[in-house]
Amino acid sequence: xxxxxxxxxxxxxxSLLRVLGGIVAVLLPAGTIVYVFLFxxxxxxxxxxxxxEAGPYGSLQLVAEVGKWLQKEDxxxxxxxxxxxxxxxxxxxxxxxLLVAVVPFGPDAWFTNFEAGVxxxxxxSSLSVLGILMAGWASANKxxxxxxxxxxGQLIAYELPMVLAVIGVIIQAETxxxxxxxxxxxAGEIFGFSGLGNPYLxxxxxxxxxxxxxIQAELTQAPFDMPIAESELVSGYMTEYSGFRFLMFFxxxxxxxxxxxxxxxxLFLGGWGVPFAWFGWTDxxxxxxxxxxxxxxxxxxxxxxxxxxxMWVRFSSPRFREDQLQRFAWKVLIPVSLGNIxxxxxxxxxx
Amino acid sequence: MSGMSEFLRxxxxxxxxxxxxxxxxxxxxxxxxxxxxxxxxxxxxxxxxSGVDPVGEGWSQSQVRYYIFAxxxxxxxxxxxxxxxxxxxxxxxxAFGLAEMGLFIGVLLLGLVYAWRKGVxxxx
Numbered sequence: 001x002x003x004x005x006x007x008x009x010x011x012x013x014x015s016l017l018r019v020l021g022g023i024v025a026v027l028l029p030a031g032t033i034v035y036v037f038l039f040x041x042x043x044x045x046x047x048x049x050x051x052x053e054a055g056p057y058g059s060l061q062l063v064a065e066v067g068k069w070l071q072k073e074d075x076x077x078x079x080x081x082x083x084x085x086x087x088x089x090x091x092x093x094x095x096x097x098l099l100v101a102v103v104p105f106g107p108d109a110w111f112t113n114f115e116a117g118v119x120x121x122x123x124x125s126s127l128s129v130l131g132i133l134m135a136g137w138a139s140a141n142k143x144x145x146x147x148x149x150x151x152x153g154q155l156i157a158y159e160l161p162m163v164l165a166v167i168g169v170i171i172q173a174e175t176x177x178x179x180x181x182x183x184x185x186x187a188g189e190i191f192g193f194s195g196l197g198n199p200y201l202x203x204x205x206x207x208x209x210x211x212x213x214x215i216q217a218e219l220t221q222a223p224f225d226m227p228i229a230e231s232e233l234v235s236g237y238m239t240e241y242s243g244f245r246f247l248m249f250f251x252x253x254x255x256x257x258x259x260x261x262x263x264x265x266x267l268f269l270g271g272w273g274v275p276f277a278w279f280g281w282t283d284x285x286x287x288x289x290x291x292x293x294x295x296x297x298x299x300x301x302x303x304x305x306x307x308x309x310x311m312w313v314r315f316s317s318p319r320f321r322e323d324q325l326q327r328f329a330w331k332v333l334i335p336v337s338l339g340n341i342x343x344x345x346x347x348x349x350x351x
Numbered sequence: 352m353s354g355m356s357e358f359l360r361x362x363x364x365x366x367x368x369x370x371x372x373x374x375x376x377x378x379x380x381x382x383x384x385x386x387x388x389x390x391x392x393x394x395x396x397x398x399x400x401s402g403v404d405p406v407g408e409g410w411s412q413s414q415v416r417y418y419i420f421a422x423x424x425x426x427x428x429x430x431x432x433x434x435x436x437x438x439x440x441x442x443x444x445x446a447f448g449l450a451e452m453g454l455f456i457g458v459l460l461l462g463l464v465y466a467w468r469k470g471v472x473x474x475x
Contacts, residue, residue: 018364019371070383078396079405090376097372101365111368112361119435140410141398149413156424163431170438239399244383248376323473326420330472334427334463338456341434348441349449 018111025100029258029303030251031062036304037311038254045315065247072243077140080240084138089241089248091131096255098124103262104179106272106295107287117178118170121263122163125218128256129155132227135249136237147236150322151227154217157329158224162214164337168207168344169200169267178263182271183284189277197275201268206340208268210333215260216310217325219253223317224325257307265302272299419471430459 009017039061043050051058076082102117102124104110114120129152136148170176173184188198201208217224228236238249265271272295273287281287320328398405437444437452444451466472 015364015367019367022368023371023375070379071387072383073388073390074380074383075391075395077398079398090373093376094369094372097368098365101368112364113357114361115358116435137410139398140408141405142400142411145411145413149417153417153420157420160424160427160431163428164434167431167434167438170435171441174439174442176435176439234399234401243387244380248379327472330423330463331467335460338460341438342453342456345438345441345449345452349445 022097022100022111025103025105025262026096026255026259027251029262029300029307030255032304033254033258033307033311035059035062037307041308041311042315069244069247072246074243074245075240077240079140081138081140084134085240086245088131088135088138089245089252091134092128092252093248093255095124095127095131096252096259098127099256099259100262102178103259103266103299104182104272105299106292107284108289109272109292109295110179113179114177116176118166118176118181118267121178122159122166125256125260126155126159128252131252132237135241139237139240141240143233143235144237144239147227147229147233147239150233151220151237154220154224154227154325157326158214158217158333161210161329161333161337162218164334164341165204165207165210165214166267167337167341168204171341171344171348172198172200172203178266178271179284182266182273183276185270186273187276187282194277195275197270197273197277199268199270204268204340204344206336207344208264210337210340211264211268212306212309213333215264216313217329219257219260219310221257221310221314223313223320225314225319226322226325229319257310258303261303261306261310262299264306265299269302269306271302272296274298423466423471426462427459430455 035058039050039058051061054060054064076085099121101111102114102121104113132151132155133148136144136146136151139145139148169181173181175181175184185199186197188194190196190198190202196202220227227233228238233239238246241249272291274291274294276282276287279288400406433455434452437448441448
């Protein structure tokens with residue numbers, strides 16, 4: 001990221017810039033997702049206008065909401081375990097921040113460039129389970145505990161298909177570095193045709209579908225929203241939360257949706273890149289510097305597309321039953337994703 | 352910092368990100384604490400059970416099915432850890448690696464089929 005500026009920036013300055021970039025990369029998608037999809041798209045799908053008063057077309061509604069939540073009383077129930085109760089939303093929020101650290105936004109615009117980036121992303125993304133379990137347990141509320149346990153059961157059940165779906169991508173890209181996966185897709189070709197690159201959306205379509213279903217469940221969006229089913233569990237692990245701590249869960253939910261969408265676009269849609277054949281690039285070093293500006297815009301566009309699909313499904317599906325959810329994960333998604341690995345690896349070795 | 356390897360530097364960046372999340376949350380909670388009211392009453396601090404007075408403890412025993420699913424998860428997650436490095440080197444291993452991993456996944460699939468036949472995968 002710093003090479004763009006062509007300046008010698010001291011380490012603490014670089015880190016500060018990275019952290020500020022990370023905060024933007026978490027909060028900007030979250031805000032946009034909440035306004036565009038949760039406020040406006042959901043309203044239009046339900047034949048209403050949504051917020052219209054604050055700002056033009058209600059665009060300042062978010063500011064008003066944050067202002068409102070800041071003023072709410074912070075209630076910790078008498079029976080709750082106060083320390084864990086207060087920590088839980090911070091853990092959920094922190095897992096989102098740790099997750100965004102691995103997403104590459106351009107040839108030089110990255111925060112961390114791990115060789116095992118996929119490993120890191122999958123490992124960190126499961127940290128939020130910990131926060132949710134903490135919240136469910138510390139609330140000392142039957143609904144919360146049930147919601148927290150359901151959430152844990154669901155998140156671990158759908159983490160497996162998610163992990164296994166990524167392996168198809170790894171086999172094709174031959175690397176676990178997210179930056180290299182982007183390069184492999186954009187420098188790749190399908191049967192000698194390089195005009196599109198090789199976005200794994202096409203060659204790993206099964207993996208992509210499994211991954212999308214799994215992140216829908218990981219984000220606990222309908223039809224996979226039993227952990228926070230308001231009609232059965234009165235919001236599950238969030239029941240006892242109020243005021244700003246509730247808002248932190250809420251921000252965490254949509255920020256994580258954004259970051260998961262970013263990771264999906266890196267793994268399956270070619271990430272920040274355009275097909276390298278268009279400009280005659282061959283590897284990451286030959287990519288022009290202006291991609292560091294255009295890359296984040298491309299990433300943002302792809303993120304919005306993926307979140308659109310997630311929200312579209314969310315707003316138009318009824319809720320699964322808990323047993324159907326587990327059956328679907330263990331008896332359909334995991335066998336299918338294992339089959340996908342087998343077929344991909346056979347193709348890789350034979351062809 | 353120049354003596355540090357790229358690898359460790361990356362993890363330091365991750366640590367900064369975690370710290371930033373905690374600081375941001377702390378800052379906002381602090382701002383909130385300056386302007387929010389705090390008037391606890393007995394009713395307000397009661398555990399919420401849809402408006403009815405709470406009955407018994409909130410910390411109830413949970414069912415064993417969660418435990419079984421967690422166990423299954425650990426088995427398959429460890430499997431995934433082994434598949435990842437293999438997947439990056441598949442072209443070098445060729446047909447040999449393919450057969451080996453076929454065996455590995457086959458054995459694990461047998462485990463899944465066993466659990467399936469035992470009726471463990473039913474969420475009842």
